[in-house]
Amino acid sequence: MGDAERLRLNDTNADWKRWGPYVSERAWGTVREDYSEGGTAWESFPHDHARSRAFRWSEDGLAAICDTSQRLCFGFAFWNGRDPILKERIFGLTGNEGNHGEDAKEYWWYLDSTPTHSWMRWRYAYPQAAFPYEQLIDENRRRGRHDAEFELLDTGLFDDDRYWEFTVDYAKADVDDICVKVTVRNAGPEQATIDVLPSLWFRNTWSWGVDDRRPILVEKDGALVAEHWDIGRMTLVGAGDATPLLCENESNAAKLWGVDGATPFPKDGIGDHVIHGTSSVNPDRVGTKGALWYRLTVAAGAEVDIPLRLSSKGSAPGDSTWTSTMRKRVAEADEFYASVTPPRASADEALVLRQAFAGMLWSKQFFHYDIERWLAGDPAGPTPPASRSTGRNSSWRHLNNHDVISMPDPWEYPWYAAWDLAFHCVVLAHVDAAFAKEQLLLMCREWYMHPNGQLPAYEWAFGDVNPPVHAWAALRVFEIDGGRDYEFLERIFQKLLLNFTWWVNRKDNDGNNVFEGGFLGLDNIGPIDRSASLPVGGHIEQSDGTAWMAAYCLDLLEISIVLSLNDPAYEDMTTKFFEHFSYIAAAMYDRYLWDDEDGFYYDVLQLDSGERMPLRVRSLVGILPIAATTTLGDATLERLPWFREHMQWFLDNRSHLAMQASRTHTRDGGQGRLLAIASPEQLQRLLSHVLDERGLLSPHGIRSVSAEHKDQPFVLELAGMNYTVDYEPAESTSGLFGGNSNWRGPIWFPINYVVIEALGRYARFFGDDFRVECPTGSGVMMTLAEVADELAHRLISLFTNDDNGQRASFGTIDKFQNDRRWHDQLLFNEYFHGDTGAGLGASHQTGWTGLVADLIIRRGRGQMV
Numbered sequence: 001m002g003d004a005e006r007l008r009l010n011d012t013n014a015d016w017k018r019w020g021p022y023v024s025e026r027a028w029g030t031v032r033e034d035y036s037e038g039g040t041a042w043e044s045f046p047h048d049h050a051r052s053r054a055f056r057w058s059e060d061g062l063a064a065i066c067d068t069s070q071r072l073c074f075g076f077a078f079w080n081g082r083d084p085i086l087k088e089r090i091f092g093l094t095g096n097e098g099n100h101g102e103d104a105k106e107y108w109w110y111l112d113s114t115p116t117h118s119w120m121r122w123r124y125a126y127p128q129a130a131f132p133y134e135q136l137i138d139e140n141r142r143r144g145r146h147d148a149e150f151e152l153l154d155t156g157l158f159d160d161d162r163y164w165e166f167t168v169d170y171a172k173a174d175v176d177d178i179c180v181k182v183t184v185r186n187a188g189p190e191q192a193t194i195d196v197l198p199s200l201w202f203r204n205t206w207s208w209g210v211d212d213r214r215p216i217l218v219e220k221d222g223a224l225v226a227e228h229w230d231i232g233r234m235t236l237v238g239a240g241d242a243t244p245l246l247c248e249n250e251s252n253a254a255k256l257w258g259v260d261g262a263t264p265f266p267k268d269g270i271g272d273h274v275i276h277g278t279s280s281v282n283p284d285r286v287g288t289k290g291a292l293w294y295r296l297t298v299a300a301g302a303e304v305d306i307p308l309r310l311s312s313k314g315s316a317p318g319d320s321t322w323t324s325t326m327r328k329r330v331a332e333a334d335e336f337y338a339s340v341t342p343p344r345a346s347a348d349e350a351l352v353l354r355q356a357f358a359g360m361l362w363s364k365q366f367f368h369y370d371i372e373r374w375l376a377g378d379p380a381g382p383t384p385p386a387s388r389s390t391g392r393n394s395s396w397r398h399l400n401n402h403d404v405i406s407m408p409d410p411w412e413y414p415w416y417a418a419w420d421l422a423f424h425c426v427v428l429a430h431v432d433a434a435f436a437k438e439q440l441l442l443m444c445r446e447w448y449m450h451p452n453g454q455l456p457a458y459e460w461a462f463g464d465v466n467p468p469v470h471a472w473a474a475l476r477v478f479e480i481d482g483g484r485d486y487e488f489l490e491r492i493f494q495k496l497l498l499n500f501t502w503w504v505n506r507k508d509n510d511g512n513n514v515f516e517g518g519f520l521g522l523d524n525i526g527p528i529d530r531s532a533s534l535p536v537g538g539h540i541e542q543s544d545g546t547a548w549m550a551a552y553c554l555d556l557l558e559i560s561i562v563l564s565l566n567d568p569a570y571e572d573m574t575t576k577f578f579e580h581f582s583y584i585a586a587a588m589y590d591r592y593l594w595d596d597e598d599g600f601y602y603d604v605l606q607l608d609s610g611e612r613m614p615l616r617v618r619s620l621v622g623i624l625p626i627a628a629t630t631t632l633g634d635a636t637l638e639r640l641p642w643f644r645e646h647m648q649w650f651l652d653n654r655s656h657l658a659m660q661a662s663r664t665h666t667r668d669g670g671q672g673r674l675l676a677i678a679s680p681e682q683l684q685r686l687l688s689h690v691l692d693e694r695g696l697l698s699p700h701g702i703r704s705v706s707a708e709h710k711d712q713p714f715v716l717e718l719a720g721m722n723y724t725v726d727y728e729p730a731e732s733t734s735g736l737f738g739g740n741s742n743w744r745g746p747i748w749f750p751i752n753y754v755v756i757e758a759l760g761r762y763a764r765f766f767g768d769d770f771r772v773e774c775p776t777g778s779g780v781m782m783t784l785a786e787v788a789d790e791l792a793h794r795l796i797s798l799f800t801n802d803d804n805g806q807r808a809s810f811g812t813i814d815k816f817q818n819d820r821r822w823h824d825q826l827l828f829n830e831y832f833h834g835d836t837g838a839g840l841g842a843s844h845q846t847g848w849t850g851l852v853a854d855l856i857i858r859r860g861r862g863q864m865v
Contacts, residue, residue, distance in 0.1 A: 003335075004332040004335070004336075005114050005115065005116060005118060005332055005333070005335075005336040006336070008116045008118055009115060009116055009432060009434070014175050015068075015175055016116040016117075016118060016172065016175055017068065017116055017117065017404075017435075018067055018068055018175055018176065019065055019066070019067055019068075019117065019172070019175075019176070019178060020065060020066075020068070020117040020364060020404070021063075021064070021065055021113070021117060021120060021122075021361070021362045021363075021364060022065070022066050022067075022068065022070060022364055022365055022366040022404050023058075023059055023060060023061045023064035023065065023066050023070065023073050023075060023365070023366070024058060024059070024060045024365050024366075024407070024410050024411075024414040025060055025061075025062075025089065025090045025104075025108075025410040025411040025414065025844075026060050026089065026090065026092070026104075026410070026411045026412075026414050027050070027055045027057070027058045027059055027060040027414070028045045028046060028047055028049065028050040028055075028060070028089075029041055029042045029045060029046065029047070029094055029102075030045070030057075030058075030414060030415065030459070031369075031392065031393070031415070031459040031460055032056065032057040032058065032368070032369050032374065032459065033045040033055060033056060033057060035377075035381075035382075035384065036385075037385040037387055037388075038387075039387075039391055039392050041460075042094035042095050042096055042097075042102075043094070043096070046094065047089075047091060047092075047094075049256065050088075050089060051085055051086065051088060051089075051267065051268045051271055052251065052252040052255050052256055052266065052267055052268040053251045053252070053256055053267065054204040054207060054249055054250055054251045054267055055203070055204065056204075056208065056378075057368045057369060058070065058203070058365075058366060058367070058368055058414075059073050059201070059203050060089045060090075060414075061073060061075030061076070061088065061089060061199070062075050062076045062077065062078070062087070062088065062089060062090070062108075062124060063075055063076050063122040063124070063166075063168040064076075065117075065170065065178070066203075066366060067231055068366070068404050069230070069366070069402070070203050070366040070368070071202060071203060071205070071215070071228055071230055071231055072200070072201075072202055072203075072215075072226055072228060072231060072234060073200070073201050073202070073203060074178075074180075074198070074199065074200050074236065074310050075088075075198075075199055076166070076168065076182065076196065076197065076198055076199065077196075077197040077199050077270075077271070077291060078126055078164070078166065078194065078195065078196055078197070079194070079195040079197075079271075079274055079275060080126060080127065080128055080129075080130075080131075080164065080192075080194060080195075081193055081194070081195070082128075082129060082130040083130055083131045083275075084130070084133075084275070085271060085275070086197070086268075086270070086271030086274060086275060087126060087131065088199075088271070090104055090106050090108065090411050091104075091105055091106055091131070091133060091136075092104035092105050092106070092411060092412075093105060093136065093137065093140055097137055097140060097141060098140055098149065099140050099141070099143040099144060099145055099147060099149060100145065100149055100731045102412055103140075103149060103412070104411045104412060104842075104843060104844075105136050105151065105152050106124075106125075106152060107124070107125040107152065107153075108122065108123065108124040108125070108844075109122070109123045109124075109355075109825040109826070109827070110122060110355070110358045110359045110361075110362035110363075110844070110846070111123055111167075111355060111358055111825065112333060112354065112355075112358045113357070113358045113361035113362055114329075114332070114333050114336055114361075114431075115361060115428075115431045115432035115435065116172075117170065117172070117361070118171065118172045118329050118332070118333075119169075119170065119171050119172075119329040119330055119332065119333040120168075120169070120170040120358075120361075120362070121167065121168070121169050121170075121358075122167070122168045122362070123165065123166065123167045123168075123825060124165070124166045124168075125158070125163050125164070125165055125187075126163060126164045126165075126166065127152075127157040127158065127162065127163050127164075128157075128162045128163055128164060128188055128192055129157050129162065132152070132155050132157065135155060136150065136152065136155070145731070145733045146733055153813065153815055158815060160188070160189060161187040161188055161189065162187070162188040162189070163187050163188065164184065164185070164186060164187065164192075164194055165184075165185040165187050165303075165821070166182060166183070166184055166185075166196075167182070167183040167185070168180065168181070168182050168183075169181045169182075169183075169326065169330075171325045171326045171328075171329035171330070172325070172329065173311070173315075173321060173322070173325040174311075176234065176311060176312035176313075177309070177311040177312065177313060177315060178309065178310045178311060179307075179308075179309055179317060179322045179325045179326055180198070180307070180308035180309065180310065180317070181305055181306070181307055181308070181317075181326060182196060182198070182305070182306045182308070183303050183304070183305050183306075184196060184296055184298060184303060184304045184305075184306070185298075185301075185302070185303035186298040186299065186300060186301065186302055186303070187301070187821075188300060189300050189301075190300050191297060191298065191299050191300055192297070192298060192300075193295065193296065193297045193298075194295075194296050194298065195274060195293065195294065195295050195296075196294045196296060196306060197245075197270070197274070197291040197292065197293050197294070198236065198238060198291065198292050198294075198306070198308050199270075199289070199290065199291040200217060200224050200226055200234075200236045200289075200290050200291070200310070201217070201249050201288060201289035201290065202215045202217065202226070202228065202249055202288045202289070203249070204249045204250065204288070207250065207251075207262075207380060208378035208379070208380050208381060209378050209379030209380030209381070210373075210378060210379065210380075213229065214288065215227060215228040215229070215288060216286065216287075216288070217246060217286070217287050217288055217289065217290045218246075218285060218286045219244040219246060219285035219286075219290070220235075222237075222238075222242070222244060222292075223235050223236060223237045223238075223244075223314070224236040224244060224246075224290045224291075224292065225314075232312060233312060233314075234310060234311065234312055235310070235311060235312075235313075235314040236290075236292065236308065236309070236310050237308070237309050237311075237314065237315070237316050237317060238292045238294070238306065238307070238308045238309075238317065239306065239307040239308070239316075239317050239318040240294065240306060240307075241294070242292035242293055242294050243292070243293040244285055244290060244291075244292055244293075245270045245273060245274075245281045245290060245291050245292075245293050246265070246270075246281060246282045246285050246286055246287035246289070246290040247263075247265040247266060247267065247268075247269030247270055247280065247281050247282060247287050247289050247290075248262075248263045248265050248266060248267065248269070248282075248287045248288050248289060249267050249287075249288045249289040250262050250263050250266050250267055250288075251266060251267060252266035252267060252268050252269075253266075255268070264280070265280055265281055265282045265287060266280070267289060268280070269281050269282075269289075270289070270290075270291050270293075274293065292308075294306060307322060309322060336431075337350075337353075337354050337357070340353070340357075340430060340431060340857070341353055341354070341856075341857075341860070342856070342857055342859075342860025342861045343860070344859075344860040344861075344862075345856055345857075345859075345860040346800070348800045348801055349796065349800060349856045349860070351824060351826075352796070352799045352800060352826065352852060352853075352856065353852075353853045353856045353857070355825075355826045355828075356427070356826075356828060356846055356849075356850045356852050356853040357427070357430075357431055357850070357853055358846075359828050359844060359846025359850060360406065360424060360427060360428060360846045360847065360850045360853075361428075361431075362410070362846075363406060363407045363408070363409065363410050363844070363846060363847060364404050364405070364406055364407070365404065365405060365406075365407045365410060365414060366403070366404050366405075367401050367402075367403060367404075367405045367407070367415065367416060368401060368402050369399070369400075369401045369459065370399075370400045370401070370402075371393055371396050371397055371398075371399045371400070372397045372398075372400070374393075375388055375389060375393075375394060375397065392460070392461065393459070393461070393462050393463070395450075395463060396450065396456065396462045396463065398446075398447060398450070398451060399447065399448060399450075399456060399462060400447045401447070401448070403442060405421070405439065405442070406421055406424040406425070406428065406439055406847070407847065408420045408424075408842070408845050408847035408848070409830070409842040409843075409844045409845040409846075409847060410844060411842070411844060412830075412841075412842035412843075412844070412845070413458075413842060413845065413847075415458055415459040415460075416443075416456075416458065416459075417457065417458040417466065418443055418455045418456060418457055418458070418466045418470070419466035419467050419469050419750075420750075420847050420848050421439060421440075421443065421847075422440070422469040422470050422472070422473035423469070423473070423749075423750050423753070423847070423848040423850075423851055424436075424439070424847050424848065424850065425437075425439050425440050425473050425477050426473055426476045426477060426480070426851070426854060427850045427851055427853050427854050429476070429477040429480040429481055430480060430853065430854065430857060433477060433480060433481035436477045436481075437477055437481070437485065437488045440470060440473055440474055440477065440492055441488070441491060441492055441495075443455050443456070443470065444470070444492060444495035444496065444499070445495075449495065449498065449499065450462075450463075450502075452502055452506075453498035453499045453500075453501055453502030454499065454502050454506075455470065455499055464531065465507070465517045465520055465531075466520070467517070467520050467544075467548045468499065468500075468503060468548055468549065468551075468552045469548075470492070470496060470499065471492075471493075471496050471552055471555035471556050471559060472551065472552075472555045474488075474489065474492045474493075474496070474555075474559065475555055475558055475559060475562075478562075483562075486562075486563065486566055489559055489562060489563060490563060493556070493559050493560070493563065493570075496556065496559075497556075500552060500553075500556060503515070503517075503549060503552070504549075507545065507549075509539050509541075510606075512587055512590075512591065513546075513583045513584045513586075513587035514541045514542075514546050514584075514587050514588065514591045514593070515541075515542060515545035515546045515548070515549050516530075516539050516540055516541060516542055516545060517530075517542055517544075517545035517548065520542070520544060520545055520548065522544065522620065522621065522704075522743050524732060524734045524736035524742075524743055524744065525617075525619050525620060525621060525704060525705065525725075525743035525744065526540075526603060526615060526617060526619075526621065526725065527615060527617070527714065527715075527716045527723035527724060527725050528540070528716070528718075528723055528736075529736045530542070534605075534718075535718055535719040535721065536607060536608075536718055536719050537607065537608035537609075538605060538606050538607035538608050538609075539605075539606055540603050540604070540605055540606070540615075541591055541593065541603065541604045541605075541606050542603050542621070543588070543593045543601040543602060543603050543604075543621050543622055543624065543625060544603075544620070544621045544624040544625075546584060546587070546588055546593065546625075547588075547601075547624040547625040547627060547628050547677060548624065548627075548628075549584055550581055550584040550585055550588075550625070550628035550677055551627045551628040551629075553577045553578075553580045553581035553584060553628075554577070554581055554628060554629070554630045554675060556573070556577045557574060557577035557578055557581065557630070557675075558630060560573035560574045560576075560577060561574055561636060561640065561643075564640055564643070565639055565640070568642075571640060571642050571643055574640065574643040575643055575646045575647065575650075578643075578647055578650070578661070578675075579650055579657075581628070581660075581661070581675060582650070582654070582657045582658050582660060582661055583657060584628075585628070585659075585660035585661075585676075585677045586656065586657045586659065586660065588601075588625065588677055591604065592604065592612065592614070593625075594625075594682065595614060595616070598616065599682070599685030599686060599688065599689065600616075600618060600622045600685075600686060600689060601621070601622035601623075601624075601625045601686075602614040602615055602616055602617065602621070602622055603615045603617075603621055605716075605718075613716075615714070615716060616714055617705065617709070617714045617725045618689060618695060618696065618705065618706035618708060618709065619704060619705045619706065619725075619743075620702075620704050620705075620743070620748075620751050622686075623686070623690055623696070623702070623751070623755060624751070624754070625677045625678055625686075626676075626677070626678045626683060626686060626755065626758045626759075626762075627754045627755070627757075627758045628676065628677045628678075629674065629675065629676035629677070629678070629758055629761050629762060630675050630676075630761060631672050631673065631674055631675070631761060631764055631765045632672065632673040632675065633670060633671075633672050633673075634670055634671050634672070635670070637673075647661075660675065660676060660677060660679075661673065661674075661675045663676075663679070663680070665765055665766060665769070667766075667767045667769060668767070672764075672765050674762075674765045676762070680766075680770065683762065684772060687772045687774075687787070688772070688773070688776050689706070689776075690702060690755070691772065691773070691774045691775050691776045691787070692706075692775065692776040692777070693775045693776070693777075694707060694708065695707055695708045695776075697775055697776075698747060698794075698834050698835060698837070699794060699797070699808075699835075699837065700747055700794050700795065700797055700798045700808055700832060700837035701747040701749075701752045701791065701794050701795045701798070701832070702747065702751070702752050702755060702791065703727075703729070703745055703746070703747060703834040704743045704744065704745055704746055704747070704748055704751070704831075704834070705725065705726075705727050705728075705743070705744045705745045705834075706727065707727050707729075707745070707834065707835075708727070709725060709726045709727040710726060710727035713725060713726035713727075714726075725744065726744070727744065727745045727834070728742075728744040728745045728746075729745040729746060729833050729834030729835045729836075730742075730745070730746060730833050730834070730838075730840055731840060731841075732744040732745075742830075742831060742840070742841060745834040746831040746832055746833060746834050746840060747795075747798075747831060747832040747833075747834055747837070748831045748832075749795065749831075749848050749849045749851050749852065750848045750851065752791065752795055753795075753848075753851045753854075753855070755791065756788045756791050756792055756855075756864070759784045759785075759787055759788040759791070760784075760785065760788050760864055760865045762784045763783060763784035763785040763788060763864075763865045764865055766783075766784060767783070768783050770783065770784055771783055771784075772784070772787060774786070774787050774790060785864060785865045788864045788865065789859060789864045792855045792858070792859050792864060793859070795852060795855060796852055796855055796856060796859070797837070798832055798837050798839075798852070799826060799852060807823070807826075808832075808836065808837030808838065809826075809827065809829060809832060809837060809838065809839040810823075810827075810838070810839070811833070811836060811837075811838030811839065812838070827839055827843045827844065828843075828844065828845060828846040828849040828850060828852075829841055829842065829843055829845060829849060830842040830843075830845040830849070
């Protein structure tokens with residue numbers, strides 16, 4: 001099943017991924033484009049510059065595709081006849097403009113994609129009235145952190161359906177032959193006119209004094225012909241009546257800086273010509289940026305198709321080959337996803353699964369960032385300010401990125417994040433295991449990993465600390481791929497040994513096996529910013545940081561066991577990580593991170609005076625210790641006699657350290673050994689909090705902070721100041737971590753997923769012999785497998801229709817809940833309201849929220865354990 005797409009995935013003679021959706025939705029406001037003295041990325045390159053200023057490192061566009069090195073890009077521009085600018089990119093507020101931080105203010109959807117991008121579908125809704133740029137900025141600026149965000153739908157411009165709907169379909173006839181169709185639908189009640197500009201442009205690589213070779217784009221017989229020394233010739237041909245327009249992908253220096261520029265036909269030349277009729281396009285029809293200009297008049301409720309073709313052969317659209325390719329590729333995509341979707345999944349779950357994968361595949365982006373070059377400046381550019389040499393990312397001079405990478409969100413997070421990417425890969429492995437493995441290995445390559453062994457966090461601060469989930473992801477990808485690629489496992493294991501050593505040497509302040517990771521992805525979940533200096537002498541011993549490291553040990557133990565079964569040379573490492581886990585697990589109790597009175601794990605503030613203060617916040621921090629668990633069966637130990645012998649010696653002679661590995665359980669005629677931080681008794685007590693609907697359990701997953709703190713906030717008095725954590729089910733009003741972090745109550749997919757996996761491992765050990773009340777106080781007793789299944793169901797229910805035909809993630813937005821055309825176009829938010837499940841934060845963060853696809857697959861196959 002799905003054979004055609006799988007044949008393309010496995011075709012070593014043809015690079016079917018050469019062209020894909022590797023163009024970000026936003027290149028402005030990124031660190032790479034920031035050349036300011038103060039590191040003010042949003043202000044250094046604002047949206048208002050994007051149409052007129054050449055990007056140094058990447059490109060952005062609407063429904064845009066490019067080659068894997070982003071030398072040539074193809075995308076769309078639109079104009080409704082009323083906007084002050086051409087619509088070439090998604091608009092949104094900067095981190096400083098939005099009352100809840102950066103925020104895209106438009107509506108677009110990734111509806112479909114195969115892993116080779118042989119078939120893709122994208123959709124966009126565009127008001128027929130002038131786009132309200134200033135209104136969105138001013139109203140959100142007026143509102144405070146306690147107010148709701150002001151969205152595009154709130155302007156009333158979509159009332160009476162006065163909007164344009166654009167659907168862009170891509171189908172590859174061959175590696176370098178891409179059939180394209182844009183369907184323009186007038187959703188409004190009157191006839192209207194729209195300008196559609198399929199656009200072709202080269203990323204500017206020639207203006208920086210590094211390589212002055214310039215590719216060329218020319219008009220020939222109404223088509224746009226692109227010539228590049230690496231990719232050869234590509235021709236864009238459109239059906240119907242279109243006017244070719246060409247200019248240069250060069251900055252409009254006169255407009256931006258009041259000085260003469262390199263060309264009278266700069267980057268914004270096409271937009272100025274279409275909107276104002278200026279002579280800003282080259283009459284000789286030559287340049288490095290071009291468009292085919294269509295002006296369409298469409299009746300109310302009607303739609304018009306524009307067939308296009310981008311190919312190395314100059315093939316025309318609309319012929320029998322174009323038509324058959326379109327039909328064939330969508331049928332193959334249907335077949336492929338039918339083979340991925342489990343038979344037990346409902347039709348609604350199948351829709352969620354397919355759009356989740358589409359969002360993840362559309363979020364693969366070309367990421368280019370040479371920090372040495374960025375710090376030193378370009379030969380043709382101004383000398384960077386002196387502060388740059390010791391500023392942001394200055395200790396990462398080795399880092400040189402020029403790859404297609406899975407991004408968290410192509411607008412709000414158009415840069416990779418190491419721990420996000422690990423979760424992405426687990427999902428992507430179901431449809432493209434080779435890409436998932438390449439991505440995990442990429443983060444460990446010499447030009448990514450710091451020489452000291454640290455993995456890069458994200459471009460705003462590569463030296464920040466993400467949770468160490470790479471080994472876990474490698475194991476999951478290995479298993480999803482069939483458990484046969486030992487070369488992959490060996491390669492990543494060797495690199496992760498360096499990373500593990502970095503953690504041990506850098507994040508264990510007192511050398512006592514208790515870790516102080518800092519940020520660890522949980523931003524402002526505690527009373528104090530864990531990445532900042534404390535207001536008093538001391539440090540925070542982290543329950544989650546220590547648990548992550550214990551889990552890291554167990555993941556590396558599992559990898560070393562798998563490798564040892566094929567190569568005895570790895571057997572030494574099994575003992576190393578078994579013992580190291582025991583040291584960390586024992587330390588959590590020696591340092592009293594477990595609170596026996598409350599039955600919960602807490603961070604502990606260790607003051608230089610010797611005083612220890614538990615930070616009694618019921619949050620994900622205290623749940624994560626259950627993630628550090630695995631099992632060892634007799635059959636495995638029989639095949640590793642050296643490891644079994646040394647493990648038994650450790651258990652016999654270091655019993656005070658080995659209590660977390662000494663539990664055995666016999667069922668189904670075999671004995672298993674549980675390696676876990678949380679004992680069965682502690683797990684029972686901990687889950688009574690986790691599964692309490694008055695506390696951590698919501699109708700749609702586990703909250704990041706217990707609802708108990710709404711009426712009973714935690715208050716820490718320190719150095720004459722009070723630091724508080726209360727329950728905030730939506731956006732946090734805390735100013736910690738820049739005020740744009742929201743871990744004080746909402747539901748986050750990745751940690752919920754980690755908890756579900758942990759319960760599955762406990763369930764494999766206990767089977768039906770261990771039951772807990774779920775929900776707490778209900779009187780209903782469940783096995784751990786049933787609890788894992790229940791949590792997965794609650795998470796999936798964020799997206800599926802309830803009994804009233806409503807999707808929780810859409811909240812109270814009438815257009816999404818009740819408009820037939822919008823209701824089945826899903827958004828995958830960054831996090832979700834802790835009480836209602838309404839989607840919050842970034843609206844296209846399919847990245848880790850795409851884990852819903854994995855949950856649908858596992859539940860549908862009965863593989864929750």
